[in-house]
Amino acid sequence: MTAMFRRNPNKIKSGSVAVDVLLYVIALFICLITLYPFYYVVIMSVSSPLEVAAMNVYWFPKGFILDSYELIIRDSRMWWAYSNTIIYVAAGTLLNCITAVLGAYPLTVRTLKGRKWIIAFLLIPMYFGGGLIPSFLLVNKLGLYNTMFAIIIPGMVGIWNIILVRTYFTTIPEALKESAFIDGASHLQLLFKIILPISKPIIAVIAIYTIVGIWNSWFEALVYLPNEKLHPLQMYLYRVVVQQTVDLKLLSLEETRNAVATMLSNIQLKYSIIVFTTLPVIFTYPFFQKYFMKGALLGSLKE
Structure with missing residues (x-):
């Protein structure tokens, strides 16, 4: 009976869920800091010129001007x-x-x-x-x-x-x-x-x-x-x-x-x-x- 519940030493251990979540968070953070400069340029290009000159645009475009x-x-x-x-x-x-x-x-x-x-x-x-x-x-x-x-x-x-x-x-x-x-x-x-x-x-x-x-x-x-x-x-x-x-x-x-x-x-x-x-x-x-x-x-x- 005990042999059925004995751990197999050759079994590949699965990774920790906490570590996986941490790695995903780090990867997401790297993606954000990599893509944000281009996203920032895009929203600045379509925002109001007054808001752009005042540097008030950070996350979303203010106004929509083409x-x-x-x-x-x-x-x-x-x-x-x-x-x-x-x-x-x-x-x-x-x-x-x-x-x-x-x-x-x-x-x-x-x-x-x-x-x-x-x-x-x-x-x-x-x-x-x-x-x-x-x-x-x-x-x-x-x-x-x-x-x-x-x-x-x-x-x-x-x-x-x-x-x-x-x-x-x-x-x-x-x-x-x-x-x-x-x-x-x-x-x-x-x-x-x-x-x-x-x-x-x-x-x-x-x-x-x-x-x-x-x-x-x-x-x-x-x-x-x-x-x-x-x-x-x-x-x-x-x-x-x-x-x-x-x-x-x-x-x-x-x-x-x-x-x-x-x-x-x-x-x-x-x-x-x-x-x-x-x-x-x-x-x-x-x-x-x-x-x-x-x-x-x-x-x-x-x-």
Whole structure:
């Protein structure tokens, strides 16, 4: 009888309910402090400009005004910057994926002479760079200054992307490659007909990293693109956020009222532009989510 109630020492013990609740509370708290800044920007963008200027909005929007979004939609400069960013993102993502695949595959071929030296050589630029001035001189000497190629060409190769893709390629069974060679496949046929179709997860990782990186970049445009017609969307946002205010003491009463109304609108406009420029990246992620987690995990494993 006592044997029936004796505890099994090999039985897996279930976790404590109190600990589970605590972990859920901690996870919920982390989610809240992570999402609140974006939520705060959203409610500020739709609240009354007076409440926004007075910083009285914390948890819920006060008023519901979409005038700032209407101003953004009617701004031709914003749409011009939007189109530039789409060009930079499309070209940069395509080139990064191509260079990552073409640079990673030869490093997985065990018969490649000097393979370890090439890998070591690629690691050096990851930690050491020439700096801003040599980069500027190089872009200028190549004739890329004040052109779209000043943004696209220097960023078309990502060494970290090559390492990620190479690590993913090494997880593909050697038997699959050998069988392809036995059937008469060349390296190009092996890469494009066999390896790439089963490498969608790591390609998705490279794509989402590149899209987010290019979409949020503005410093390169500040350095290499004096022509505002070539500026990306984040550079347009930068100009709006740091724009100068007018001196109200030099204006008449009517001009002062209009200037104050404009300033209040500009304060809210900054939040609206932030939301408007961030949403496309947020909506892009679900399309890559299917492959993103798998590719991020497998691509980060060591041999």
